[in-house]
Amino acid sequence: MENLIQTKDLRVNFNVQGGFLKDLFSKEKKQVRAVDGIDLDIKKGEILSLVGESGSGKTTTGKAILQLLDQIDGEITYKGQAISHSDRNFIKEFRRKAQMIFQDPYESLNSKFLVIDIVAEPLEINGLIESQERKKEKVKEALEWAGLKPAESYFYRYPHELSGGQRQRVAIAAALILNPEFIVADEPVSMLDVSVRADILRIMVNLRDQKGISYLFITHDISLAWLISDRIAIMYLGKIVEIGDADKVISSSLHPYTKALINVMPKPRVAGQKQKRQVLKGETPNPGNIPKGCRFHTRCPFAEERCQKEEPPLIQYREDHLAACHFAEVLSEGVI
Ligand code: SF4
Numbered sequence: 647m648e649n650l651i652q653t654k655d656l657r658v659n660f661n662v663q664g665g666f667l668k669d670l671f672s673k674e675k676k677q678v679r680a681v682d683g684i685d686l687d688i689k690k691g692e693i694l695s696l697v698g699e700s701g702s703g704k705t706t707t708g709k710a711i712l713q714l715l716d717q718i719d720g721e722i723t724y725k726g727q728a729i730s731h732s733d734r735n736f737i738k739e740f741r742r743k744a745q746m747i748f749q750d751p752y753e754s755l756n757s758k759f760l761v762i763d764i765v766a767e768p769l770e771i772n773g774l775i776e777s778q779e780r781k782k783e784k785v786k787e788a789l790e791w792a793g794l795k796p797a798e799s800y801f802y803r804y805p806h807e808l809s810g811g812q813r814q815r816v817a818i819a820a821a822l823i824l825n826p827e828f829i830v831a832d833e834p835v836s837m838l839d840v841s842v843r844a845d846i847l848r849i850m851v852n853l854r855d856q857k858g859i860s861y862l863f864i865t866h867d868i869s870l871a872w873l874i875s876d877r878i879a880i881m882y883l884g885k886i887v888e889i890g891d892a893d894k895v896i897s898s899s900l901h902p903y904t905k906a907l908i909n910v911m912p913k914p915r916v917a918g919q920k921q922k923r924q925v926l927k928g929e930t931p932n933p934g935n936i937p938k939g940c941r942f943h944t945r946c947p948f949a950e951e952r953c954q955k956e957e958p959p960l961i962q963y964r965e966d967h968l969a970a971c972h973f974a975e976v977l978s979e980g981v982i
Contacts, residue, residue, distance in 0.1 A: 647689035682884035695871035751813035811842030890967030900969035
């Protein structure tokens with residue numbers, strides 16, 4: 647499959663004022679390496695999930711790819727062309743073809759707008775409304791793709807008159823109206839009732855299958871990522887620590903962090919069998935103070951002295967399956 651989006655050594659650094667007492671009187675700003683040099687490729691029609699705990703840099707990565715942040719280093723290419731070296735027309739085209747769906751449908755929709763105007767807003771901004779009739783047709787089509795039927799019955803409602811699932815469908819319709827090729831979906835179902843989650847995920851997969859849309863699906867829930875993705879990338883403190891085919895990452899994970907995330911996945915109970923779970927210790931360290939060596943060593947049950955000194959590179963262990971751990975090979979064979 648051909649690459650649609652690529653990042654090379656993508657970095658996002660934020661300057662923050664220290665929050666501790668000793669920093670209160672200091673004018674010195676700390677630098678947080680929110681995204682610390684990542685290489686990703688997202689293929690046409692692919693769903694790539696980016697999985698990690700809160701503070702891992704997932705959302706920042708998504709926003710950086712969409713050019714929604716200023717502090718970006720490294721290269722982002724769209725259809726093989728570097729965005730930073732492109733002319734305004736190319737960047738404008740990229741902004742139309744790359745959209746975002748946010749986690750919170752309550753916040754992402756303008757509460758004072760009617761549904762028809764929320765969904766048509768991207769057309770308005772881009773000067774693409776030819777007539778009121780055409781606007782209605784396009785909004786209707788987008789709402790139907792997002793599963794709101796009959797679409798016209800939603801046109802003149804405000805967001806507060808809709809359920810959480812319906813609001814997220816309106817947000818999806820607004821993302822679809824410009825016929826995107828790529829969508830960053832940032833925890834799109836985490837605030838919804840379990841009963842509507844499957845419907846929203848089904849809509850996303852349908853759009854991939856029928857319109858060839860590619861996704862960066864951001865989630866903290868590795869079981870959701872497994873359900874929906876072609877490939878999974880695991881992110882920890884600003885770096886990708888494992889990436890590969892979704893089934894392989896789940897069935898033969900290489901990195902201890904991935905194993906810990908898999909261990910907390912809900913599993914069917916078998917009568918008479920005790921479930922042994924390795925629960926991840928501690929919190930994610932402060933991204934302003936990334937541990938030396940392997941950044942996971944403060945929480946890793948397999949850490950050795952070498953792990954405190956040497957940062958493991960992300961290397962390929964199996965076909966299209968990479969990990970950043972000094973002991974990935976032996977861990978995957980269950981030797982340690
Ligand atoms: Fe754990 Fe060491 Fe591997 Fe890091 S390099 S994940 S600390 S075993």
